[in-house]
Amino acid sequence: MTPLTIVVVGAGSISQLWFPAITQRDDVDLVAVVERQPEVAHARLEHHGVETGVETDLAATLERYRPDVVIDLVVPAARHGVIRTALAAGAHVLCEKPLAATLDEARDLVAAASDAERIVMVSQNRRWDPNHVAVRGAVASGVLGDLVAIYGDFFSAAHFDGFRAEMDSPLLLDMAVHHLDLARFFTGLDAVSVYAEEFFPHGSWYRGAASATVSAMLGDGVHLSYRGSWVAEGHQTDHNGRWRIVGSAGTLLYADGAPPRVELAGDREGLVRGVAEVPAPVPVLPFVHQAGALDAFVRAVRGEAAPPTSAADNVGTLELVFAAIASADSGRRVQVR
Numbered sequence: 001m002t003p004l005t006i007v008v009v010g011a012g013s014i015s016q017l018w019f020p021a022i023t024q025r026d027d028v029d030l031v032a033v034v035e036r037q038p039e040v041a042h043a044r045l046e047h048h049g050v051e052t053g054v055e056t057d058l059a060a061t062l063e064r065y066r067p068d069v070v071i072d073l074v075v076p077a078a079r080h081g082v083i084r085t086a087l088a089a090g091a092h093v094l095c096e097k098p099l100a101a102t103l104d105e106a107r108d109l110v111a112a113a114s115d116a117e118r119i120v121m122v123s124q125n126r127r128w129d130p131n132h133v134a135v136r137g138a139v140a141s142g143v144l145g146d147l148v149a150i151y152g153d154f155f156s157a158a159h160f161d162g163f164r165a166e167m168d169s170p171l172l173l174d175m176a177v178h179h180l181d182l183a184r185f186f187t188g189l190d191a192v193s194v195y196a197e198e199f200f201p202h203g204s205w206y207r208g209a210a211s212a213t214v215s216a217m218l219g220d221g222v223h224l225s226y227r228g229s230w231v232a233e234g235h236q237t238d239h240n241g242r243w244r245i246v247g248s249a250g251t252l253l254y255a256d257g258a259p260p261r262v263e264l265a266g267d268r269e270g271l272v273r274g275v276a277e278v279p280a281p282v283p284v285l286p287f288v289h290q291a292g293a294l295d296a297f298v299r300a301v302r303g304e305a306a307p308p309t310s311a312a313d314n315v316g317t318l319e320l321v322f323a324a325i326a327s328a329d330s331g332r333r334v335q336v337r
């Protein structure tokens with residue numbers, strides 16, 4: 001099988017997870033890295049023992065190498081231009097989250113991918129986590145009965161500098177995008193309407209709103225309640241957050257990297273019915289996180305399977321994110337569909 005040729009754009013912090021994911025496969029071939037700061041790319045490649053050319057001009061590099069694939073790891077504000085340039089050069093694109101810095105840009109990329117007959121897929125890497133596949137499997141099995149509500153909490157204290165320190169909504173656009181995508185993945189449901197508030201916590205080291213609460217109505221009348229903060233020292237959650245999913249027959253809990261647990265109502269008569277714990281099997285995945293996204297993308301480019309987090313699908317996640325931002329700005333509930 002001829003390896004797919006890859007150009008990576010952006011060799012910042014997240015690229016340290018991508019270079020091992022790429023170089024462990026023998027069905028892909030990294031032909032060049034494009035970075036605005038070439039010294040950053042050289043240092044990163046040397047660290048990972050990867051020998052490949054470093055370029056600074058994306059269009060010229062694509063013209064020269066004609067790669068099958070561009071992997072876009074740039075900051076969100078630069079993503080739309082990079083993906084547009086890659087599609088114009090005939091490449092399929094796998095990009096980091098968020099797909100775009102605005103909903104209009106995201107929709108434009110969906111249309112551009114369709115026009116170019118190329119795949120644009122977003123690495124929502126937390127979907128390739130065995131515990132998350134277990135949560136999804138348990139909910140989809142119907143064991144919880146009719147879904148009622150999903151609750152998510154994320155509290156952390158990351159002292160980032162760089163682009164996050166300057167964003168208007170670093171929590172909602174750069175981090176909650178993971179959690180709101182997980183809420184869609186876990187339930188299989190999209191937002192109908194969203195009410196949200198954003199906060200500027202006392203002592204925050206971010207310019208923008210680093211905390212938020214989101215209250216959304218999803219399809220089938222399922223309620224989503226999410227609280228998140230980047231400015232929460234002490235008792236931090238992990239980056240996947242803590243989740244409670246309530247159905248008419250019982251509840252699933254998932255927290256702190258432990259496998260999800262399902263408790264159903266027991267069959268005792270009277271005031272308290274008791275509980276019965278049922279298993280939520282955790283699968284073994286051949287590839288996890290970025291490597292999982294890359295594997296799904298390679299199979300999609302080879303025509304073996306549909307891309308699970310295509311740009312078109314990911315618009316559903318960004319609808320939640322941007323409706324939350326619009327609601328926080330206006331103080332009103334935002335209707336999504």
Ligand SMILES: NC(=O)c1ccc[n+]([C@@H]2O[C@H](COP(=O)([O-])OP(=O)(O)OC[C@H]3O[C@@H](n4cnc5c(N)ncnc54)[C@H](O)[C@@H]3O)[C@@H](O)[C@H]2O)c1
Binds near residue numbers: 035037097163174
């Ligand atoms: N999935 C995750 O868990 C996760 C974690 C961290 C970051 N990310 C995402 O990855 C992306 C990058 O984040 P990061 O932390 O690596 O940022 P970073 O600032 O460390 O790196 C970004 C790099 O892109 C380069 N760059 C910017 N514009 C460019 C352009 N037009 N052409 C070439 N290079 C360009 C910059 O010089 C920089 O080296 C963001 O979208 C971020 O949200 C995802």
